[in-house]
Amino acid sequence: MLETKDLTKRFKSKTAVNQVNLYLEKGESVGLLGPNGAGKSTTISMVATLLPPTSGKVRFNNTDAWKNPQALRQVLGVVPQEIALYEELSAYENMKFFGKVYGLKGKLLEKRIEEVLDLIGLTERKKDAVRTYSGGMKRRINIGVTLLHEPEILIMDEPTVGIDPQSRNYILDMIRELNRSRGITVLYTSHYMEEVEKLCDRVYIMDHGEIIASGTNDELKSILSNEETIHITVQTHSLSFEEKLSQLPAVTQVSEEEQGYKVIASKGENLLEDIFELSRQTQTKITGVSLQTPSLEDVFLHLTGRTLRD
Amino acid sequence: MFSLIKKDTLILTRSRSDLTELLLMPFILIAILGLALGNLTLSEFTINAFPVALVQGQSIDRELEDWEEVLENRGVPDDTIPLLTSQAEAMAPGIQLSTLLNDDEVAEWIQVVEYASNEDALEALDEGEVAGVITIPDGFNASVWNAVMFDEDETGVISLEVQNFDNVTTDIIRSVLSTYANQFNLEASIAVATEGGAEASGLSDDNYGEITTLTAADPISSFQYYTIGMGVMFALHTAPALASRAFKEKKQHVFGRLMISRMSPLTFLGSKMISGTIITFLQLGILFGLSTLIFGTLRGYPLRFWIDLGMLSLAFSLVVGAITSLLTSITLYSNSDASSGFFGGILVTLFAFVGGSFTPVEQFSEALRSIGNWTPNGAMMTAYLQLMQGFNMSEISPLVTRVAGMTAVLLVISVGLFPKRRLD
Amino acid sequence: MWTVFKLQWIRLFKQPTLLITFLGMTLVFVYFLAGAQGEQTITIPTFSETLSQEEQSDWLDRLNEEETFEFIESDYETVYEDIRMNERAFALGLEEDRYQFLIGREDMEISTLIQYVNQIYSEEQRLEQVSESFGIGEINVGSYILVETTGRTEAASSNEIYRMAVVVGMSLYFSVYSILYLMTNLVEEKQTGTWQRLIFSPLTKTRLYAGQLLHYMLVGVLQITLALLILRYLVGIEFGTNYLEIGVIIICFVFAIVSLGMLLMGLVGSPQQLQVVIPIVATSMAMLGGAFWPLEVVSNRILLFLAELMPIKYGIQGMMGAVLQDRTLSQLLEPIGALILTGIILMGVGINLMERVSENQSI
Ligand SMILES: Nc1ncnc2c1ncn2[C@@H]1O[C@H](COP(=O)(O)OP(=O)(O)O)[C@@H](O)[C@H]1O
Numbered sequence A: 001m002l003e004t005k006d007l008t009k010r011f012k013s014k015t016a017v018n019q020v021n022l023y024l025e026k027g028e029s030v031g032l033l034g035p036n037g038a039g040k041s042t043t044i045s046m047v048a049t050l051l052p053p054t055s056g057k058v059r060f061n062n063t064d065a066w067k068n069p070q071a072l073r074q075v076l077g078v079v080p081q082e083i084a085l086y087e088e089l090s091a092y093e094n095m096k097f098f099g100k101v102y103g104l105k106g107k108l109l110e111k112r113i114e115e116v117l118d119l120i121g122l123t124e125r126k127k128d129a130v131r132t133y134s135g136g137m138k139r140r141i142n143i144g145v146t147l148l149h150e151p152e153i154l155i156m157d158e159p160t161v162g163i164d165p166q167s168r169n170y171i172l173d174m175i176r177e178l179n180r181s182r183g184i185t186v187l188y189t190s191h192y193m194e195e196v197e198k199l200c201d202r203v204y205i206m207d208h209g210e211i212i213a214s215g216t217n218d219e220l221k222s223i224l225s226n227e228e229t230i231h232i233t234v235q236t237h238s239l240s241f242e243e244k245l246s247q248l249p250a251v252t253q254v255s256e257e258e259q260g261y262k263v264i265a266s267k268g269e270n271l272l273e274d275i276f277e278l279s280r281q282t283q284t285k286i287t288g289v290s291l292q293t294p295s296l297e298d299v300f301l302h303l304t305g306r307t308l309r310d
Numbered sequence B: 001m002f003s004l005i006k007k008d009t010l011i012l013t014r015s016r017s018d019l020t021e022l023l024l025m026p027f028i029l030i031a032i033l034g035l036a037l038g039n040l041t042l043s044e045f046t047i048n049a050f051p052v053a054l055v056q057g058q059s060i061d062r063e064l065e066d067w068e069e070v071l072e073n074r075g076v077p078d079d080t081i082p083l084l085t086s087q088a089e090a091m092a093p094g095i096q097l098s099t100l101l102n103d104d105e106v107a108e109w110i111q112v113v114e115y116a117s118n119e120d121a122l123e124a125l126d127e128g129e130v131a132g133v134i135t136i137p138d139g140f141n142a143s144v145w146n147a148v149m150f151d152e153d154e155t156g157v158i159s160l161e162v163q164n165f166d167n168v169t170t171d172i173i174r175s176v177l178s179t180y181a182n183q184f185n186l187e188a189s190i191a192v193a194t195e196g197g198a199e200a201s202g203l204s205d206d207n208y209g210e211i212t213t214l215t216a217a218d219p220i221s222s223f224q225y226y227t228i229g230m231g232v233m234f235a236l237h238t239a240p241a242l243a244s245r246a247f248k249e250k251k252q253h254v255f256g257r258l259m260i261s262r263m264s265p266l267t268f269l270g271s272k273m274i275s276g277t278i279i280t281f282l283q284l285g286i287l288f289g290l291s292t293l294i295f296g297t298l299r300g301y302p303l304r305f306w307i308d309l310g311m312l313s314l315a316f317s318l319v320v321g322a323i324t325s326l327l328t329s330i331t332l333y334s335n336s337d338a339s340s341g342f343f344g345g346i347l348v349t350l351f352a353f354v355g356g357s358f359t360p361v362e363q364f365s366e367a368l369r370s371i372g373n374w375t376p377n378g379a380m381m382t383a384y385l386q387l388m389q390g391f392n393m394s395e396i397s398p399l400v401t402r403v404a405g406m407t408a409v410l411l412v413i414s415v416g417l418f419p420k421r422r423l424d
Numbered sequence C: 001m002w003t004v005f006k007l008q009w010i011r012l013f014k015q016p017t018l019l020i021t022f023l024g025m026t027l028v029f030v031y032f033l034a035g036a037q038g039e040q041t042i043t044i045p046t047f048s049e050t051l052s053q054e055e056q057s058d059w060l061d062r063l064n065e066e067e068t069f070e071f072i073e074s075d076y077e078t079v080y081e082d083i084r085m086n087e088r089a090f091a092l093g094l095e096e097d098r099y100q101f102l103i104g105r106e107d108m109e110i111s112t113l114i115q116y117v118n119q120i121y122s123e124e125q126r127l128e129q130v131s132e133s134f135g136i137g138e139i140n141v142g143s144y145i146l147v148e149t150t151g152r153t154e155a156a157s158s159n160e161i162y163r164m165a166v167v168v169g170m171s172l173y174f175s176v177y178s179i180l181y182l183m184t185n186l187v188e189e190k191q192t193g194t195w196q197r198l199i200f201s202p203l204t205k206t207r208l209y210a211g212q213l214l215h216y217m218l219v220g221v222l223q224i225t226l227a228l229l230i231l232r233y234l235v236g237i238e239f240g241t242n243y244l245e246i247g248v249i250i251i252c253f254v255f256a257i258v259s260l261g262m263l264l265m266g267l268v269g270s271p272q273q274l275q276v277v278i279p280i281v282a283t284s285m286a287m288l289g290g291a292f293w294p295l296e297v298v299s300n301r302i303l304l305f306l307a308e309l310m311p312i313k314y315g316i317q318g319m320m321g322a323v324l325q326d327r328t329l330s331q332l333l334e335p336i337g338a339l340i341l342t343g344i345i346l347m348g349v350g351i352n353l354m355e356r357v358s359e360n361q362s363i
């Protein structure tokens, strides 16, 4: 129902988003994964008809969304990355205002506010100024305001940044609930791969303004199907050990971790034996080895040679 | 502490536009002032000649004819009538007045345009074509003659009609007319009292007085006055400008981080105070320096003066620093930028008004000026003016002490208000 | 639009400090202005070191014959102290046949004053000469010729008008500050993201702008009205009964200022910078537009030209016209037209700039 065609945005000379093509089907939950500065916010700003694209198109139900933004805006809910609320007002007052902006009024508005407050678990604090809320509560009301008009498409920009795990789980469960049982289409942006992995049916991976991979979780991981990830914990890091490791023919990637190394290598062969051999040669004491099934994090590492949190 | 000050000044130097605005913008105002008031000095005042309508009543010949009739009716002997008539002609104020108005000296200001009827002239006045309408009514001369020669209780009335009273042009026309009227009255009175014995002499243009100042120095020019006025006002604006940066820091959690670290809150406040002081001092220095270089505002003062000026500026910078720390406290306490922005901005404007930055307030009421001397900017402004008038430091110091007292009080309040617990 | 409009009011009332500051400052400011209204004539303290008390008061009577200036008795110490403390600009020293002006700083009134005093001295001098040489007693100066000045509009002394201009000018200047400071909110909303939130809602931009701008306009109008009401009912300054004209002028003026605000918000990116820019803009506009001194004293062409561009000039001109000159709306077309025109131009440019900035603002 919503798709982009060669979407591009240039700020002066810097190209923030370059020829991005993505689509959302009704009822889907789609993730947009990428490190800070990848161009995620810029992309969804263009999709949400906030930021005019330099070139390319946004199509909603096969019509140009930028030609007639109102049609899209009416069914769209966008949760900004920052807490975009009037903090001196209460949760209730904020909701009442934004609800009215979306054309809700009277009894219906009151009913929706009650439902949403219940959903985000802030009914008891609804009369307090948002300024006095904790970080997690602010995030929740930030989302809640967007849900008032029962949007068909929900676009969220890193809604869990900088909050405690409990609030985070609350929010993730809430989004899943919205998607699964109410059929709301979700576009979820994050640089936490666990979230996207848990929440989304399909994922786009973005870096330096471009989509570098896309597909379902499994499809993406199958990029790594003939590779495996091995975590080696060592007593002390050793340069020569790391160097020799990366020279092994089967190994494609070695990166340092807190207590050892992460190695990505082709499957099969006698890799483990080689590793132990090397540890003897370089006198590096290995305290543990574990094999891991690949994650999206690994896919990203594989594609870009960098981790998501860089 | 020093790292914080360094950070504050560094942030300011980085955001170059901010710094330019803070330091150089007062200078724009001074330039406006210089152009507007620079040439408004005690002695000379330039204004282009402006048109004024003159409506004359009867012609002088008609009036003289009528006058002869009047004399006859009064039973004046026939042989003295020609004498009295020629006397009357010689002192006809209507003639004197129109001569005067067309005089070269007056013509520099007033350009007389004759109108036949009052209606036409008033229309021109409404259209803004002339600045005023001077009407010499029918029988004007006769009234005066009657009064002077026969001691009748009559008065010749010259009427001046203007659009506005508040125009400078009105003042000029009025002063030309009333100077003439006064002089005529005086000479005529003398002539009557001495029965024509005293020789009519124009009033001498002599000056019967002199202009002196309290000290040997020149009086303060309007330009100097406004330079100081704008300088102290904009220095005061530094305080809210810096305090709102403190709020931004808080928003960006810099403040919280500083508070968690081992730094004491007073250090934070102190750094604000010191950066406020430094920036204000630079601001004043640039202002006085550039203004003197370009407009010669403070040219010709000895080195000693500049040292004293530096000391005064330091005292002022300190009080601005204290205000900065107070506003920072208030901002952090009330958790709102509005207080430092709105409150600071508006309060500064109010202080500037009372302190005399915009216009010498004692013209309005003396009480206002006395209140003004209790605002930091007003007190310092007076101190600067005293310095420029040539008073020595011992006479200036009471005001400086007053400002130092304010600095101390403000600091104490700001420390008291500073939020003790960590907010975020 | 009304939703946005109403919200801004709710927010204003949610910030009691802001509201109290707003009302309190208006009150205090007007109070000071009322002080400005207190004295109608210029008073000049006089002192004498040679004349007796009686002679001095004779001189004072003579000097006070005309009502433009009011000469009062004082002594050298007081006068010295007042001038030193900048509480007076000048004082007059009287002697038998000389006078002496003691001046601390130049003042616009002083040249007329010197002229006046000098004339009286020369008259007295002449009278004395004559009466001495003719051996006659005191000569009474008759008033054979009188100059009567009337204004086209009913109003008293030129001083009163000058002060009225200051009261009006200062009230407008003060309201410029309030409006511009409140409008900083537009920039803040863009920073917190509530602005963006409204952009991608079904609310059209026109309505969004209209709601916001209407709010600022109403605040401005209310403030000026409040100031005038206080001046009228607590201080007793008459503003006449041309309510319609006064209202129209106020609304047009506020519109022009809100537009100016839009321009500033478009040009200047951060609230911190606005902190510095607003006072500069407001103050230079007031100076150029003649809120601090009458424009007649300015002879510089460039400045006179610039004055023509300042909304505050037309605001003052219009208010003075409505209050003192009893002009009707059709006679006030010039200031009204100028205000609306500047308003429209500034608004157009301002909104364009704002939009250009938001083209680069994502969430
Ligand atoms: N207004 C702007 N002007 C210039 N560059 C910008 C602007 N907004 C974003 N960028 C740049 O575009 C890139 C993408 O930013 P963004 O979309 O916010 O990334 P993300 O949300 O993925 O962290 C960044 O490098 C950022 O610096």
Ligand SMILES: [Mg+2]
Binding pocket: A037, A040, A041, A042, A081, A157, A158
């Ligand atoms: Mg982002």
